Structures are given as structure tokens and as C-alpha cells.
Amino acid sequence: MAMLCAPFRDEEVQGLQSLTDPAELLREIFRVLDLMKMDMLNFTIQSLRPYLQECYVQYEQEKFQKILDKLPNSLDNTTEWLRRAAAAVSASSLQSPSCPAASSSSDARFQGAVSSSSTVPSVMSVLNRGYMDLLCWEPGQSEYPETLLLDQARLQEVQAQVNQLTIIAAVLLVTSGVCGNTLFGSPGFIDRLKLVTKVLLEGLSSIRYEEALQDISDQVLQEVSRTLSQLGYPAFASEKCTSLKGQIKSIADKGNAVRHIIGWAVCDGNDSLMEQH
Incomplete structure (x- = not known):
């Protein structure tokens, strides 16, 4: 074993002699053998990595094409997902300002070619x-793309984080509108509101936001x-307190104006930024 194991396993092999x-x-021998087996496997993968990196794209494409040949309708959800995305990108590009008219006829023809080609969205x-x-994405709204089913759990974790950040931002925006800059300029005030909101939202699904926002409004x-x-400063009047709590609780409504604006900034705004870069 000492001759076959990796150098960093020498200490464990030598420790067997004291048993x-x-x-x-026997138990320790089998444990060390399992470790050596993993070391050999990692070494083999590391040795083959250059070859695998060179061939894995072609290999995956061939396997993927074979699956498509056997199951031609296996990507219907993915196709529909990409069609909706392409339609949304095309619609947003049509709403953007058009190019200024050119002075010469040749420039006009060039501008027309550019504008017509710009309506075709890029793959990225x-x-x-x-x-x-x-x-x-919401369950029941549409089927999840087949090509992302293995990543669905991770994407939904990201989605939960985005929803949480949207609620936190909405709470801060509503509170800022009611309280003004005086309180928001106080050291640590914003951080405390963020912490309270984040703690009360932690681990909750979106369907329980209404319950959480009740507690958040109180806090x-x-x-x-x-x-x-x-x-x-003097305390707020009861009407102002009621207004603040009511506006915070109304964030649970998906049609809430503040939540809608922040959600647009997160999704559509970030999408525009990624297109620019």
C-alpha cells in the first residue's frame, strides 16, 4: 500500500502499523483503500481532462441529437420558452427610438437595412x-423548459432570493416615502429595516408573504x-402609522404598484443591462 498510495497518504498508511x-x-485498511481508489480516480480524470475538454462538446451534441431523433417533441416546452423570450425582446426593440433619417438616399437605404435587421433578436x-x-416563473403558468429541469431547484432558489430582495426594496421604498429623508439619514436605520425584513422573510414561500408583511409592518x-x-422628534399620528402599516401590508399583492416597479427593474432592467454588455 505504501508503494501504491499517493505521497500525502503515507501518514495514514504508516498509522496502520500501530494498530x-x-x-x-481491517476496517482502517479498507478505509484507506477507498481513499486510494478515489485518488486514482481523480488522477485519471485529471489526466484525461485535456482530451475530455476537447471532445465533450461534440459528444454532448451527438447524444443530444440522438435523443431528439428518437423523441422529436421532447423540447416543446423549451421551444415555447424561447419563442416567448424572442417575442418579448422583439417587442422591446420595436419600442426603442428609431434611428434618425439620413440625408442621402444611400444612407437611407443603409439605415433601412440596419433597422430591419435590428428587429431580429440576437441569441444572447x-x-x-x-x-x-x-x-x-410561477407554477402552473407554463411548463418548465426541459433543458433546465436539472437546474430547476437552483434556479428556484435564485428566484426566491430575487423575490425576497424585491419585497425588501419595496418595504424600504414605502417606508422612505412615508418617513422622509430625516429618518433614512439616521445612521443604521436602513440596515436595521433590512435586517428585520430579511429575518421575517427567511425561508418563506411567496404565498406566505402576506402573513410575513403583517409582522414586518409591526416591526x-x-x-x-x-x-x-x-x-x-414627535411620534407619528395614528393615521400616519395606520397608513404606513397598510402600505407595507399591501406589498403582498402582486399587483402592488411599488412591487411591480421594482420587479420590472429587477427583470426587465437587468435584461437591458445585460444586452448592453
Whole structure:
């Protein structure tokens, strides 16, 4: 074993010599052999990595094509997902300002060619839009793309984080509108609101946001009252407190204007930024 193992396993192999109990010795021998087996496997993969990197794309394409030949309808959901993304990109490009008219006829023909070709979305812009749409995906809305089923759990984790950030941003925006810059300029006030909101949203699905926002509104109001007292300002009137709590609780509604604007900034805004880069 000492001759076959990797150098960093020498210490474990030498430790076998100090064992006197036969049962424990056999158990440790098999454990070290398993480690050596993994070392050999890792070494083999590392040795073959250059060849695998050179051939794996072609190999995957061939296997993928064989599956498509056997099951021609196996990518219907993926096709529909990309079609929706392409339609959204095309619609957004049509809404963008058109190019200014050229002075000469040749320039006009050139501008026409550019404008007509610009209506065809690029592959990258369609993919960007498609992935951003998945961050707003809802069960039952449409079937998940087949090519992303293995990544669905991870994408849904990202989606949950995006939803959480959207709610946190909406709570801060609503609170800022009611409280003004005086409180938001107080050191640590924004961080405390973020922390309270994040803790109360942690681990919750979107269907339980209404319940969480009830608690968040209470905690935000307590933090606002505490900060007002620390700064020496009078407490809010009951009507203003009721308004603040009501606006925060209304964020649970997916049609809420503040939540809608922030959601657009997250999905459509980031999509536009990715297209620019």
C-alpha cells in the first residue's frame, strides 16, 4: 500500500502499523483503500481532462441529437420558452427610438437595412430574457423548459432570493416615502429595516408573504417610533402609522404598484443591462 498510495497518504498508511486489533486494522485498511481508489480516480480524470475538454462538446451534441431523433417533441416546452423570450425582446426593440433619417438616399437605404435587421433578436439577448423570465416563473403558468429541469431547484432558489430582495426594496421604498429623508439619514436605520425584513422573510414561500408583511409592518413601525424618539422628534399620528402599516401590508399583492416597479427593474432592467454588455 505504501508503494501504491499517493505521497500525502503515507501518514495514514504508516498509522496502520500501530494498530493491534485485527478488526480495527481491517476496517482502517479498507478505509484507506477507498481513499486510494478515489485518488486514482481523480488522477485519471485529471489526466484525461485535456482530451475530455476537447471532445465533450461534440459528444454532448451527438447524444443530444440522438435523443431528439428518437423523441422529436421532447423540447416543446423549451421551444415555447424561447419563442416567448424572442417575442418579448422583439417587442422591446420595436419600442426603442428609431434611428434618425439620413440625408442621402444611400444612407437611407443603409439605415433601412440596419433597422430591419435590428428587429431580429440576437441569441444572447433571447437567452438573457428567457433566464430573467424564469426568475418570475410561477407554477402552473407554463411548463418548465426541459433543458433546465436539472437546474430547476437552483434556479428556484435564485428566484426566491430575487423575490425576497424585491419585497425588501419595496418595504424600504414605502417606508422612505412615508418617513422622509430625516429618518433614512439616521445612521443604521436602513440596515436595521433590512435586517428585520430579511429575518421575517427567511425561508418563506411567496404565498406566505402576506402573513410575513403583517409582522414586518409591526416591526418597521416599532423601529420608526424608536428612531424618532432617539432623534427627539414627535411620534407619528395614528393615521400616519395606520397608513404606513397598510402600505407595507399591501406589498403582498402582486399587483402592488411599488412591487411591480421594482420587479420590472429587477427583470426587465437587468435584461437591458445585460444586452448592453
